[in-house]
Amino acid sequence: MIGSDADAGALREEFDAALRRAGIVVPPERYLGTLDNYAEMRRLANLVHRSFAPEDEPAATFSVRMAMPSADAAP
Amino acid sequence: MNAWHGLPIAELARRLRDGRTTSVALVEAALARAHVLNPLLHAFIHIAAERALADAQRADRELAQGVDRGLLHGLPYALKDIFDVAGLPTTCHSHVMAGHLARRDCHVVERLSQAGAVLLGKLATHEFALGGPSRDLPFPPARNPWSPTHFAGGSSSGSAVAVASGMTGLAIGSDTSGSIRGPAFYCGVVGLKPTYGLVSRRGVFPLSYSLDHCGPMTWTVEDAAHALQAIAGHDPQDIGSAHAPACDYAGRIGRDLHGLRVGVPRHFWTGTDGASPEIVRMLDDAAETLARLGARVDEVILPDFELFSACGRLIMTAEGYAIHEAKLRERGRDFGRYTYQRLVPGAGITSADLIQAQRLRLQLARQVNDGPLRTNDLLIGAVGLGPAPRVDSFPEDWPPSMRMQAIQFTVTGNPALALPGGHTAQGLPIGFQIVGRPFEEAIVLQAGAAYEADKRWYLRTPQLEPERAAAA
Numbered sequence: 001m002i003g004s005d006a007d008a009g010a011l012r013e014e015f016d017a018a019l020r021r022a023g024i025v026v027p028p029e030r031y032l033g034t035l036d037n038y039a040e041m042r043r044l045a046n047l048v049h050r051s052f053a054p055e056d057e058p059a060a061t062f063s064v065r066m067a068m069p070s071a072d073a074a075p
Numbered sequence: 076m077n078a079w080h081g082l083p084i085a086e087l088a089r090r091l092r093d094g095r096t097t098s099v100a101l102v103e104a105a106l107a108r109a110h111v112l113n114p115l116l117h118a119f120i121h122i123a124a125e126r127a128l129a130d131a132q133r134a135d136r137e138l139a140q141g142v143d144r145g146l147l148h149g150l151p152y153a154l155k156d157i158f159d160v161a162g163l164p165t166t167c168h169s170h171v172m173a174g175h176l177a178r179r180d181c182h183v184v185e186r187l188s189q190a191g192a193v194l195l196g197k198l199a200t201h202e203f204a205l206g207g208p209s210r211d212l213p214f215p216p217a218r219n220p221w222s223p224t225h226f227a228g229g230s231s232s233g234s235a236v237a238v239a240s241g242m243t244g245l246a247i248g249s250d251t252s253g254s255i256r257g258p259a260f261y262c263g264v265v266g267l268k269p270t271y272g273l274v275s276r277r278g279v280f281p282l283s284y285s286l287d288h289c290g291p292m293t294w295t296v297e298d299a300a301h302a303l304q305a306i307a308g309h310d311p312q313d314i315g316s317a318h319a320p321a322c323d324y325a326g327r328i329g330r331d332l333h334g335l336r337v338g339v340p341r342h343f344w345t346g347t348d349g350a351s352p353e354i355v356r357m358l359d360d361a362a363e364t365l366a367r368l369g370a371r372v373d374e375v376i377l378p379d380f381e382l383f384s385a386c387g388r389l390i391m392t393a394e395g396y397a398i399h400e401a402k403l404r405e406r407g408r409d410f411g412r413y414t415y416q417r418l419v420p421g422a423g424i425t426s427a428d429l430i431q432a433q434r435l436r437l438q439l440a441r442q443v444n445d446g447p448l449r450t451n452d453l454l455i456g457a458v459g460l461g462p463a464p465r466v467d468s469f470p471e472d473w474p475p476s477m478r479m480q481a482i483q484f485t486v487t488g489n490p491a492l493a494l495p496g497g498h499t500a501q502g503l504p505i506g507f508q509i510v511g512r513p514f515e516e517a518i519v520l521q522a523g524a525a526y527e528a529d530k531r532w533y534l535r536t537p538q539l540e541p542e543r544a545a546a547a
Contacts, residue, residue: 014423038420040420041420048385049431
């Protein structure tokens with residue numbers, strides 16, 4: 001899942017930076033498996049980053065209906 | 076098998092009302108079967124025997140007094156252990172949730188209680204509906220009744236195993252990237268992932284807010300329809316809950332398929348990295364069967380499966396990571412290895428990654444529903460690309476990669492019914508899925524029931540060692 005040594009090194013640095021930002025310390029015995037899965041996530045992310053035509057833009061990603069109080073909510 | 080196993084819900088309901096059986100008798104039979112089989116199959120994490128018998132007695136009293144709550148009244152069921160039941164543990168099959176007792180019923184349990192169904196207990200799952208058949212969890216993984224050395228699928232593993240082995244006729248699971256349909260496929264049972272939002276997720280521990288679906292797992296298609304009837308419906312306390320029109324989900328069962336149009340995206344499972352020859356033959360046979368039953372069947376083209384997979388897995392990982400972020404930081408070792416290694420990479424998914432995945436999701440849903448599901452009423456598709464692998468083939472340090480094709484319809488939110496399609500030469504179940512337009516579960520179930528009635532795979536049940544030993 002990880003390409004050249006340079007790619008692998010860059011990916012590991014990127015992953016380690018994300019972990020530092022998140023405050024997560026990965027146990028040593030789980031590090032390589034977690035890194036492998038991170039590499040897979042980056043591969044997937046590359047697939048979804050694509051250009052959209054203006055007509056493909058959604059009108060919205062939020063609806064106020066999401067925030068309306070439910071019938072059961074306390075007044 | 077139980078004397079009642081394989082009897083459809085409608086038949087059990089008749090026998091409860093004409094005095095041939097009682098709810099107490101059904102529950103006692105289920106508990107007795109679980110007592111024998113659960114030590115081998117590990118379907119149940121928690122069996123609430125006293126509560127079940129008390130509820131069964133109440134059901135019998137009500138029915139005797141003429142209080143009839145519907146088809147499920149007095150019938151036993153079980154829940155994947157991410158669904159809350161007031162006063163019972165919800166463990167999510169994780170050390171992280173040790174000691175957690177739910178304070179209120181989830182919406183699904185509220186509905187099933189109103190329907191008079193009797194809860195047997197909580198069922199094994201992959202940790203937090205994600206991890207895998209891991210060995211570092213508080214309970215052992217559920218085992219496939221057709222071959223206990225083979226994978227039962229997940230994450231609704233216990234739900235599928237309990238139904239396949241006759242411990243219960245109805246189990247409730249959840250599906251985020253195939254977690255109802257995958258175990259249904261591997262265990263030879265019916266699993267229905269309804270339209271997104273049709274069944275409330277309130278009180279169900281989330282894996283991914285945007286992708287989680289709840290649905291029934293049963294022995295027959297008609298039973299799935301009856302179960303859906305009980306649990307579907309708008310819940311104002313779940314903001315993802317759909318305002319769906321009222322529907323008789325079993326109302327089209329028994330009709331032939333003339334007039335229905337079925338699309339087959341064969342390109343999804345053929346090719347160099349495609350399904351095993353047995354799966355391909357089974358899918359081709361399923362298409363031919365639906366045509367013989369009156370449907371018009373044509374090949375269709377869907378967007379590249381990799382796009383659905385990338386979209387769904389990114390959203391699932393990002394949301395799953397956010398849900399567990401604090402616990403991963405504070406007590407990461409309490410998570411099983413598989414779950415941990417699948418969640419922590421979410422820390423590196425950027426906001427742009429997630430937004431792009433959400434935009435792509437909308438585009439894919441439109442392409443499916445404005446494309447093949449405009450010119451067709453239904454699609455059929457693979458669930459697994461090969462039969463259940465052996466459990467001892469899973470690597471120690473990496474979550475098993477199941478070759479599944481279920482995530483596309485959690486991404487689009489369409490209803491999808493997994494049903495048995497036969498067995499391999501080794502006797503392991505294989506099956507497929509039928510997909511419909513949003514909120515057209517009745518048509519999906521119509522087609523599934525017609526196929527099932529023609530093929531009758533439900534007549535074949537797993538032969539379990541305790542049964543063989545008892546028969547010897």
